Amino acid sequence: MSNPVGIAILGAGRWGVHLIRNFLNHPEARVLAVVDPHVERLNSARSQFNLDETVILATDWQDIKQLPGLEAVAVATPAATHYALISDALEQNYHILAEKPLTLDPAESRELYERAKQRQLQMLVDHTYLFHPAVIAGTEVVQGGRLGELRYGYATRSHLGPVRPDVDALWDLAIHDIAIFNSWLGEYPIQVQGTGRVWLQPTPVEGGDSKLFPQGLADFVMATLTYPSGFQAFIHLCWLNPDKQRRLAVVGSQGTLIFDEMSGDAPLVIQQGCLEQEGKLWIPRNQNREVVRLEKAEPLGRVCDRFLELVRGNGQGVESGAIATELITILTGLSHSIQQGGVAVQI
Numbered sequence: 001m002s003n004p005v006g007i008a009i010l011g012a013g014r015w016g017v018h019l020i021r022n023f024l025n026h027p028e029a030r031v032l033a034v035v036d037p038h039v040e041r042l043n044s045a046r047s048q049f050n051l052d053e054t055v056i057l058a059t060d061w062q063d064i065k066q067l068p069g070l071e072a073v074a075v076a077t078p079a080a081t082h083y084a085l086i087s088d089a090l091e092q093n094y095h096i097l098a099e100k101p102l103t104l105d106p107a108e109s110r111e112l113y114e115r116a117k118q119r120q121l122q123m124l125v126d127h128t129y130l131f132h133p134a135v136i137a138g139t140e141v142v143q144g145g146r147l148g149e150l151r152y153g154y155a156t157r158s159h160l161g162p163v164r165p166d167v168d169a170l171w172d173l174a175i176h177d178i179a180i181f182n183s184w185l186g187e188y189p190i191q192v193q194g195t196g197r198v199w200l201q202p203t204p205v206e207g208g209d210s211k212l213f214p215q216g217l218a219d220f221v222m223a224t225l226t227y228p229s230g231f232q233a234f235i236h237l238c239w240l241n242p243d244k245q246r247r248l249a250v251v252g253s254q255g256t257l258i259f260d261e262m263s264g265d266a267p268l269v270i271q272q273g274c275l276e277q278e279g280k281l282w283i284p285r286n287q288n289r290e291v292v293r294l295e296k297a298e299p300l301g302r303v304c305d306r307f308l309e310l311v312r313g314n315g316q317g318v319e320s321g322a323i324a325t326e327l328i329t330i331l332t333g334l335s336h337s338i339q340q341g342g343v344a345v346q347i
Contacts, residue, residue, distance in 0.1 A: 004030040005311050006069040010061060010085060011076035012036040012045045014162060015099055019074050022304040024049055029308055031055055033064045061085060065092055072311055075099060078166040083108045086123075090115050096123040097307045100175050101331065102324040104167070104212060109328050113321025122310040124303070125324035127179045131302040133294040134259050134268040135180050138250075141270060141292065142184040147252025148274070153181055153233040155248035158241040163200060168217040170196065170334055173237045175327055177248055180259070181225065181233045184250055188326055188347070189225040189233075194334040195342040196221040200240065212335045223334050254286075268292040 007029050009019050016036070023029040033056040036042050042057040051057075058064050065088065072095040075085055083103045086096055096116065102109045102125050116123035129135050141147070155177040164172050182188055196218030203216055223235040246261035255272035263269075273287040333345040 002028075002312060004028055005071050005308055006030050006032045006067075007072045007074060008033040008035060008064055008067065008070055009074045009076065010035045011099070012038075012041040013076065016074075016076035017045060017048065018300055019076055019097075019304070020045055020049060022298075022301055023074070024051075026304055026308065028312075029304070030069075032067055032070055033058060035059070035061050035064060061088070065089070071095060072097065072307070074307075079104055079171065080166050083112065086112050087115075090119060090121060090123075093119060093121065095121050095307075095311045097303070098123065098125050098324075100125055100127050100324070101167075101171060101328050102321065103328065104171070106325055106329040106332055109321065109325040113325060116321060122307070123321050124307045124310060125321065126300070126303050127175065127324070127327070128299045128303055129176050129180055130183060131299040131306070133297055133299075134261075134292075135183060137268055137292050137294055138180070138257055138259055139183050139186075141257050142250055143186060146255070146270065147250060147257055148254030149252060150185070150229070150231050151251045151253065152231065153248070153250045154235070155181075155233065156236045156245040158236065158238040159244045160242045161239060163219070163239050164217075165201070168196065168198075168213055168221070169219055169237045169239050170194065170221045170223065170338070171212075171331055172239065174221065174223055174235055174334070175331060177233075177235050178225065178327055178330055179323075180248055181250075182327075184257075185227060185229070185231060187227050187229060189330055190228050191226040191344050191346055192330060192333045192337060193224040193342055193344050194221055194337040196338045212332070214339065218338060221334075221338065225330070266291040268294060 005028060007023055009016055012034055023031050034045055035058045037059050056064055073089045074097040075082060076099045079101050089096055157173045197220045198216040199219050201217040219240050221237040225233040249256050249258045254274050255270055258269045261267055270290040274285055275282040276285045330347060333347050337343055337345045
């Protein structure tokens, strides 16, 4: 077995601790450092994971960026900080695992991706749902034609917190559902529309992008995606709704595929059925519920597995910087639509 990959984790917040846990438990990784500007987070990570004294805890990336043995960096910091940190890490010839979104600007994301390619470095963006067993199985169902003619899709992602101070609910939540729709359909939207409401943070916050969020951070967003095939997806997003939902569906002429994370025993279901005309009436036919069998796996664990495989030279990532850039382009279009009261924006 090759030597474990030396890795530093930038950010010990809500998502950073999951990365710490996965890499600490991975036989192909060695956590060399954890970086976070908040000392209390570092101390909490030290206690929670019983970190060895050899693991360096630092408040500044500059203090450890030339650490001997360091090969890769996992970035789980606020989105507005990603470009500068990842750019610097690429200059040090480190492989990158980045929390979504890669950046808040499509041009910056494209630049980082191209620079990683030029330096022959891996850059995997952690769009975790693309590694979810239900999403992988759902792609096979949709593209296998089991739903018949595809008609429309819908998704709801709501909960009561956490509320991010750097991006709005659109940028925090929609990227998951957009990535799933794109994967299932095998195409990208050509037009987007969005509307939003701001209640909690009506003024741009420090560390946010004033161009994207000039009216504050939207707590509630309704988004519409239109695809080249004519398929439309409607997405409801809110982080101050106690009715927690994680539900996405694609409707076809022969049935609906439903991915419901809150349904622990059957997260992926095909609800079969269609309407047949009898005289002037439309009668439901062929109704049946099929639970799609899924293998058990933690999506983030798969992300970490894949990243370490890539660092060791085993192929190209399923989630490339190019796909990440496309998703950011879609989100940027939706932000522009929200700012203009819901006008249609071409992608």
